Amino acid sequence: MKTATDLPAHPAAATDDRALRRMQFGWYVNDWANAAFSATVLTVFLGPYLTSIAKNAADAAGDVHPLGLSIRAGSFFPYTVSFSVLISVGAMLLAGTVADRTGRHKELMCGFAYVGSIATMGMFFLDGDRYLLGGALLVVANIAYAVSVALSYAYLPGLASPDERDSVSSKGWAYGYAGGGLLLIANLALFEGHDGLGLSSGTAVRICLASAGLWWALFTVVPLLRLPSRAGAAPVRTDPAVTEPHTEPGATEPDRPAAGSLRELARTLRGMRRYPLTLLFLGAFLCYNDGIQTVVSQASLYGSEELGMDQTSLVAAVLLVQIVAIGGALLLGRIARRYGAKRTVLGSLVGWVITLALGYFMPAHQPAWFYALACMIGLVLGGSQALSRSLFSHLIPAGREAEYFSVYKVSDRGTSWMGPLVFGLAYQVTGSYRSAIISLLIFFVIGFAVLAKVPVRRAVEAVGNPVPDRL
Template sequence: MSTATDRPDQATDPAADARAIGRMRFGWYVNDWANAAFSASVLTVFLGPYLTSVADAAADAHGDVHPLGLSIRAGSFFPYTVSFSVLVSVAVMLVAGTVADRTGRHKELMCGFAFLGALATMGMFFLRDDRYLLGGLLLVAANICYAVSVALSYAFLPGLATADERDAISSKGWAVGYAGGGLLLIANLALFEGHGALGLAEGTSVRICLASAGLWWALFTLVPLFRLPSRAGAAPIAARQPADPGRPTAGSLRELAHTLRGMRRYPLTLLFLAGFLCYNDGIQTVVSQASLFGSEELGMGKTALIGAVLLVQIVAIGGALLLGRIASKYGAKRTILGSLVGWVATLALGYLMPAHQPVWFFGLACMIGLVLGGSQALSRSLFSHLIPAGREAEYFSVYKISDRGTSWMGPLVFGIAYQTTGSYRSAIISLLVFFVIGFAVLLRVPVRRAIEAVGNPVPERL
């Protein structure tokens, strides 16, 4: 599906370039629209409580399940599975990134992993009775594919926006993603609420909602498949290094080792990445475990949980755009630091929140939505300035290790806290350490020097 825009040297007409950029940006936005369904409907709302109930059905008299001969509490199975999926996805993402940068097939790999993840998600329709191992297997497969696909999509950002445009373009992409995830949640909420009138059991309606996210993901991935160029750096804004078609597999493994060694030449980029991996682990654990916390600790029903997540999606649209505007005035780094203060306040409210009070829970959802989209969108755009040209997919694969629902340290800490205390309040407040450390590390990053060190143009405001 190669097009003229795959060859930057041929793009000389400014009007044609503008049309090509608009076309590619639309495809990139729709990619966020497509994969947000998995993040919102599967990871955030339905799968956590449902898979926990399936694990409960398979548990012994002590409330434990025994995957691979291990003995763990049924309530910890979901966060442990998320954590395990990330450990596996680390290697897959890094190798996929090096393959993409070396072959120039960013789009094909991105969409291929998206379709595989969508297929695994649709397979969750068959998750029932005590088949918790099937649920864990499908979650691992889908979450790995999601992580790789999204990491490769991030690599397109530097070619779609100038240095001063990236905060706004990244924020708009997040806003579109939340709109897509929210729209599907509305449909799922209607289905779940009306399952009795439709003659469906509650569990069946949940399984349909899970499968619908996979179908949504697959269908809308067709748009970036036809709108984006094969190579991430092929946009007319900035030509990137040409792809090397020779020996992609073995060469990419050598490139992987070279990338990991080469990152040591950019210690300030690594410092930012360390801070991001820490605070975003906290963000993603809050997102992925919020439904479990709400149902098990606060006594919220599925309707309230879906309504709260839908509220997060709606508020996050405005939050992403609002923080993007704030960043245009005060800089991305300052805005991210401010959002982390907001996350600390959100955790404190969650810990102190009374049970069986939906109004308080919806207030917590509004706080999450306000800081969620902006903190992630601005982190993505800021990191895009800190990576050397031609290495976008490789570096964003490292970045994606702790992005959007793929964190592993946070779910592990969350699961251990619950395992040892039996309280989800203790589990949620244990995540405070990730935001505090992330704030302290990001505060020490001299962003201008970091951008200059990799040879990229410095935006007007940082």
Template sequence: MTVGTAERADRIREQRGWYFYDFACSVYSTSVLTVFVGPYLTSVAKAAADADGFVHPLGIPVRAGSVFAYAVSVSVVLAVLVMPLAGAVADRTGRKKPLLAASAYLGATATTGLFFLDGERYLLGAFLLIVANASLAVSMVLYNAYLPQIAEPEERDAVSSRGWAFGYTSGALVLVVDLVLYTGHDSFGVSESEAVRICLASAGLWWGAFTLIPLRRLRDRQVAAAGGEGAVGSGWRQLMATLRDMRRHPLTLSFLLAYLVYNDGVQTVISQASIYGSEELGLDQTTLITAVLLVQVLAVAGALGMGRLARVYGAKRTILGSLAVWTLILAAAYFLPAGAPVWFYALAAAIGLVLGGSQALSRSLFSHLVPRGKEAEYFSAYEMSDRGLSWLGPLVFGLAYQVTGSYRDAIISLVVFFGLGFALLARVPVRRAVAAVGNPVPDRI
């Protein structure tokens, strides 16, 4: 076997291991964040609410229906404080894998702990949700930072799309099992509440179990100056240097700004869809599960299909097309009639077709805008754009409901994120941005 063939075989082995972290953690995003924890935490908060429908954490009056959205916002703020440090330390020490393991298993443990969310323990549920969501964001910084190291520039759209496809496949598989357990909970000898808590906890166990595969296959790279004593303090200094360095690449920052805006809309739709369906449209949990299952199935095809479109039209144009579709989806959601699952399924199908592709292509496009040797640091900034201002959408959503008591008013406000994100991305000259950081410019981007 030649040296080039051996290197390619090693790279493919790492890529296949890398896919499995999406396979591991995406179950949290689907079963926990998108389907179960929003409506269930809301019901627990309502059980603890006063006669006016408010709970009072730390003496602050909060409408019970806003607790979930606020918890998501707090989790993202916490992640913002930790993600840059994790990225800086990873690049300085070259040891992404131990940090990936720590954040993944902290999140998996917190998710498994949601089994104990019952009665009026809404504060316990909010705390565990905050820990799990923040841990996922930190782990994704480290996971995404492997992409430029395990895939050549011309491979990245395909590799990134396959990773998303793996994630949506696992989400669909687990949702099928969740659906069987939830709809047949009586025949399994458990209550509806117990069935939901088993679904929540099993997502944490799945996350932890399948994380073992990428931890076995991914490898750390040596860096010129390996971190040792004082790595944390040096990491903060390196982070400040990274922020100064990013100012030298204004086109990369322009892409991050655009991504920050439109992705805030995507993340808010993902996290608040089940609340909108259950509370505003009056749909039952079975309908929500099957709708999200439809999203998962179509998202696999959508991620792979948009990956093919990107090879023809370029990643930027394909993403812009998806943002136009997202805007139409939200406009349609505002007018959805209550108690009409068929229309909700139609909306779920449209979301599935654009969800995976818009996320996968954004990740692969950004990988071309990262200077070599600064992958984890720059991907920490990317993850801050992915999660970092994703507190703003849920916060706006929660405040809108707090003030108006209508989830329709909350959902329509998200249109601005997609419209503004489209305008900002359209202005980014991506070919010039790739060349500006010293990377080879692909034929199609």
């Protein structure tokens, strides 16, 4: 027989808790869904495959000529990634502004997800010398991916209390790596068995690319059903002190029509100057995460062209990254509970520098060493990104989540532009991918130095948010 102490003191609170867990699960599955594009398309298959298509279209000097420009075929993929992000910067900022003004975060997030998934499924038609089609589909898919993920980040402050955000953010990343890894297992099996299925290697790659779009579309149904339209509407925000959104001077109410969003976007960018410590953290993140994302997006190209890894080894290595990153994200989340997120992120950046240096000296045609490098990347990858996301969530004025996370997302998860540009230029000048990979050290060194100078506790207080026990 139940006693009074066995029953919830406040039935409404129990209902809110169930609703919150439902929303959190929907948010986790969103990471599960879009990780397929990041892992299968950007990280593994598209780089080497699109490069091979560009080489098929190259002239005798090894150059292709998109839009009348003459570039090396080997630089086409990183340049295209960089170009897509230059376009996505404005798209993310504008979408974030519209979302905060209209409260249609979910509709915009899922809408862009479906645009990206359709473009990704269209990659099935890449063959021969259609490198321009591949570049166009990559641009559309990468822009849609960036906008969708930026809008999903805006939900974090409403899905966890300040002291729980590191854990919730890390769990989201773990879901993402699990989903991306599961699809990679299926794609690896398909690629390995393509001869037995009567498929060419190119056809197998195209099926793998399209499968990522299909996966993305199918699992986006879960956040579409479980998340509220407006980010920050989760039951965790029942305290009157944090329920009312912070409104900056000159800002319009978030539920007004989207007309005039460009003016509101300009106000947002001007308003960010009121929080210089937030901008300082953002500058650090944009720098070191450019390095992270360039390593992720160019690793398969480096492995195939410089280290002589075949497609099977590349897929297996990225699968290792996905598996190890699940544990790495959860492990660094636990470490952050004891030492704080900032210290943990700084430690992970040291790990990135060591990993990059080892990658530079790695011998070619040695899969075992390449797998060891993949494990090192996985260990620091998930945690450094998950904790950066949760740290930034503390530095955003309430009610401006989508706009600020849109700025944050400029350099997040495979959409950085400075890193691929430096990587491509380094290869353009030297003709060596080793020189290209070691050139990325500058992003980690500068990012570490800037982050070390950020007084995170003061930054949280400056935007009027509650300060967690450990930062």
